[in-house]
Amino acid sequence: MALLSLAARSLLNRWGTAVLVVLSLALSVTLLLGVERLREQVRDSFASTVSGVDLIVGARSGPLNLLLYSVFRMGEPTANVSWSSVSDLANHPSVDWVVPLSLGDSHRGFRVLGTSTVYFDRYQYGRGQQLVLAQGSRFDDLFDAVLGANVATRLGYSIGDEIIVAHGAGDVSFVEHGDKPFTVVGILAPTGTPVDNTVHVSLEATEAIHADWMAGAPVPGMRLTSEQVRQRDLTPRSVTAVMVGLKSRVAVFQVQRMVNNYREEALMAIIPGVALHQLWKMMAVAENALALVAWMVLLVALVVMLTALLTALNERRREMAILRALGARSWQIFALIIGESLLLTLLGVVAGVLLLQGVSWVAAPLVSAQLGLALSIWPPSAKEFILIGIVILAGMVAGLWPAWRAYRQSLADGLGTRL
C-alpha cells in the first residue's frame, strides 16, 4: 500500500531516533523475556535433574539443604548417615534399592561422588533417561574413576589418565590425596545435569583415601600406600546421603515417616518433587521482584518511544498537511502514526529476541559449566510468545496518543502553513 511505504520512508529519514527507540525497546524485551526464560529454564532443568528416585535420605537438616547438596552438588552437608542406618534402610521390606552418596572431595573444582555401581542403573534424569557411558566402563578396581561429560571435555581427560583427588569442595584445595591417584576408566555421555560436572568413584575408594585420615586431616606419621590400603576393611563408616527407590510408590509416605522417626540416628527423608516445590516457593519472591523490574524497564522504553513520536509530530506537521492536501484520509494520518509505533515495537521485539538468543548462546555453556544445568535456546516457550504479544499490544496502545494528536492536528490545521 502507498501509505505503508511512505511511512517506512519517513521513518528511514529519521533513522537516528528510530534506532535509539528500537534499541531501548530491544533491551527491555531482552530483559523481560530473559527473566521469564531464566525462571522457566531453571525450573525445567532442576525438575529434570532427578527422576525415578522416590526418597532422598540424609542427616536431619532442612529439606532444601538436603536436596541441594545431594542432587545439585550445591552447599555442604551438615552431618552424615551412618552405614548401619543405610543397611537398615536397604533391608526395609518396602525398599527396592538404595544408592549411597558420599561427597566431600573434589578434583580441580569438580565434585567427587563416592557411590556404588547401582548408581549407574538407578539414577535417572529428564523423563526417565538413564546414564550412558560414552567411553570405557564403570569403575571396577578400587582406584577407578568415571567422569561426567563436562569434567572430561573441560579438563581434556581420556581413558587411562591419572587424576588426583583433593580434600574439600573448593576450587583451590589445600590438601590433596596425592599418594592415591585414580585412573579414568569411563566417561559418561552428556546429560545436562550436575552429573556432567561430577567425578564418580566407588564408596570404598572414598573410604580408602581417608583411611589414614581422622577428623578431616591426615594423621601425622601414619601414611598408608595404595597397596597397604587395599588390605584394609573398606566398608564405609558413613555416607552423605542415600537415594531410595521403593517397590511401590504407595509406600512413600510410610517409609518417609519411618525414616523421620528413626531411633538410632537423627535422619530425614524427602520426596524430591515436594522439596523442589518448596524451592520454587522460595524462589518465587526473587523471581517476582525481577519480573517487576523488567516490566518497569518496558514501561520506560515505551515512554522513550512516546517521547520520540510526540517530538517528531511537530516536525511532521508539514508532512501531514501535504498528505492531507493530496487526499490522504484523516484516519490514514492516524494509521500512519500507529503504524510507526507498531513498526518500532516490532523491530524492538525482533532485535530483543535476537539479543536474547545471543546472550543465551553465550550463557548456556557457562551455566552448564558452573551448575551442570542445560539451558535450551530454541524455540521460545508459549509464555514468551504471550509476553511478546503483550509488548506489541502495549506499543500500539502507546502509539494511540500521538496518533490521536496527529489526527486532531490534521483536522484543525486546514491548508494553513502553521509551523
Add this chain to the structure above:
Amino acid sequence: MSLLLLQDIVFSWPKQLQPTVQLQRLEVAPQERIFLRGPSGSGKTTLLSLMAGIATPQHGSVSFQNQDIVPWSGSQRDRWRADQLGIVFQLFNLLPYLSVLDNVLLSARFSTARRQRAEQSGGSARQEATRLLSRLGLQEALWSRPATTLSVGQQQRVAVARALLGRPALVLADEPTSALDGDHRDQFIQLLIEEADAAGSALLFVSHDMALAKHFSRAIDLSDINHAQRQGTF
C-alpha cells in the same frame, strides 16, 4: 455551469467567536483563471481550505459540479480532493524523504482516477510525470535527487507538476510565488497557466501582489466579498 460554487458561507475556526469567512457567493467556472488577493489574515488560506473540503463551513454550501460537498463524510471529501484538486502551497510542498519524481507521482498514488487520467495522456503515470517535469524546465538529472536538494524555485515547479498530474478539475495555489524574485515570478506564473491550460484545469491563484493580476482573466479582492473581515477590523 459552474465548476465550484460557494454560497452563503459562514465559517469560524474552532474556539473562535468571530467567523473568519462570511461570503454570499463565489463561483469558479471550468478552466477559469482567477486571481485572489487580500491582506494578510483576511482569510485567503481559510477560504482555500473550505474550497478543498478540508474545512467545512458551519453554514452554506460548497458545490462541485452542482453537488454540495458539505454534507459528505470526511473520507468522501478526501477522495474527491484526491481525484479533482491540485494544491500548491507557499513553501515546503515536497516530502523531504522522497525523490523529485516520487513527489510528483504522489498524486497518482492517492487517487486511481488521477492515475488513470495520467496514463491516458502520458502512457504511464511515470511518463506523464517526467513529461510535466521537463515542460516545467526541470532536467532529467534532477528527477532522482531528494526533493530538498532543489532550489526553492525548482521545488515550487515540482509542486506544480504534482498538482497538475492527472489533470485535476481545479488547481488551488496559495501564494506559490512569494519566495521567488520578480523575473522568476512572471515566468513561473506563465508556466503554471500554460500547463493548467494543457490539463484543462481551472486555476485559483492567491497572492498579495497586485502586479501579478495581469496574467489572470478575473481578479477578486477578498476584502470585497468577505463580510467577516469588515466586522473584524476596527
